[in-house]
Amino acid sequence: MRYIGWTLLITFWVAVGGLLHYTLPQRDIVRIVNTYEERQELGDWTRVFWSRPDTQSDTLINRDVQFIQTVRANGRPMVYRNEDTGWSWPPYFKFDTSNLYTEAADQVSTKVNPEWVLITHYGWRNEFLTVFPNAISIRPVDGPDASKGLPWVNILILTLLAAVFYGIWVRWRRFRRRRIDPTLEEWQDSFEATSDAIAQKRGRFRRWIDSWRG
Amino acid sequence: MFRVFFIVFIALSIVYISLSLYSRSRARARLEEEWGEGPRDLPREAYVNAGLKAYDGSLRRKLILGVYVVPMALVGLIIYLTNFA
Numbered sequence: 001m002r003y004i005g006w007t008l009l010i011t012f013w014v015a016v017g018g019l020l021h022y023t024l025p026q027r028d029i030v031r032i033v034n035t036y037e038e039r040q041e042l043g044d045w046t047r048v049f050w051s052r053p054d055t056q057s058d059t060l061i062n063r064d065v066q067f068i069q070t071v072r073a074n075g076r077p078m079v080y081r082n083e084d085t086g087w088s089w090p091p092y093f094k095f096d097t098s099n100l101y102t103e104a105a106d107q108v109s110t111k112v113n114p115e116w117v118l119i120t121h122y123g124w125r126n127e128f129l130t131v132f133p134n135a136i137s138i139r140p141v142d143g144p145d146a147s148k149g150l151p152w153v154n155i156l157i158l159t160l161l162a163a164v165f166y167g168i169w170v171r172w173r174r175f176r177r178r179r180i181d182p183t184l185e186e187w188q189d190s191f192e193a194t195s196d197a198i199a200q201k202r203g204r205f206r207r208w209i210d211s212w213r214g
Numbered sequence: 215m216f217r218v219f220f221i222v223f224i225a226l227s228i229v230y231i232s233l234s235l236y237s238r239s240r241a242r243a244r245l246e247e248e249w250g251e252g253p254r255d256l257p258r259e260a261y262v263n264a265g266l267k268a269y270d271g272s273l274r275r276k277l278i279l280g281v282y283v284v285p286m287a288l289v290g291l292i293i294y295l296t297n298f299a
Contacts, residue, residue, distance in 0.1 A: 055215070087218040093289060096297040136296060 023090045024157065025122050026133075027148040029141060030070035030078060031114045035105050040065045040130075049123070049131040053084035053097070066097065068104045068135055070119065071111075073144035080121055081132040090122060092136055103138050116141050118148060222285070230281045237278060241269045 042050055043061045050065070052058060066082040082101055085094045109115035118141045123133035245265035249258050256264070269275060 055217070087215050091289075091292065092296050093293040094296050095293070099297075137299075 020158070020161075022124060023122055024154050025092075025120050025136060025151070027151070028070075028072060028078065028119050028121065029116055029144055029146060029148065030072050030119055031111075031116055031144075032068060032070050032104055032108050032138075034069040034108060035067065035082075035101060036069065037064050037066050039063070046129050046131065049126075049129065050081075051083035051085050051134065052088040053086045066101050067132065068101075068119075073116075078125060079132055080119060080135040081123075082135050085134070092122070092134075094134075094136060100135060100138060104135070107138065107140065114144075116144050116146065118146070226282055226285065230278060233281060234275070234278050237275065238266070238269070242266060 039062055040050065041062045057063065068080045068082055070078050070080065072078050082097050082104070084097045085092045087093065107115055107117050118139045120136045121133040122136065124131055125133055242262060245262045246258070248265070249261045
């Protein structure tokens, strides 16, 4: 029983953590190499890793998606998708995909003469599932070691979430102490009282039987 | 887009209605308590009704409209920051 509880608890918190890590904005310093469009199949469960820019896109099984190819400061590649989130989840309300595509194309640079940019994005890159993070904004920075700034949005959201979870936890504990624990104790008391009474009765019965044995 | 607006509007309306009912009942309870502690120179009903009329015009009641205003402002801010900043 205790293992089931722990498993549920850990699964829940891993899911919450994963969702937050996927959804909250992150910043990378990269050099843009190229931009391209590619038709993507959206027919299977990995559909959840693509956006829903408008209501029509719900029923499409494939469509063209824009991509931004970059190289990070450590020399490893990173490819971002560039899609509207529209009014759907996650609530970035991004509508300027075409503008962002233009900005990205405007800042393409070479290895010899690099122009470093800060890309704000959400999402994960996974080669096996063909999953790409979604670029939200692009801003030029001084160099590969430039400061990424404080993640204000993440600090704010995580603090608020922690406050909400703490509030729920405190109320749950109070509810348990006031309502559930006394009821359980009552049950236990009445159960013990009943079994005592039964034992007593049986004792009397036994004595009566014994009296016949002589 | 309109579907999202509609769903959010319904959800916020439920919050708004429950919150205003709750706040009004709290105001009524407070008035009744006040009447119990006070000089009682008005009948209880009249005192509570006068107090509730004052509550209906109060800023506190209008602040509940923040249920609609705050999310709209937040969405507006996010749209500005994502697309135009």
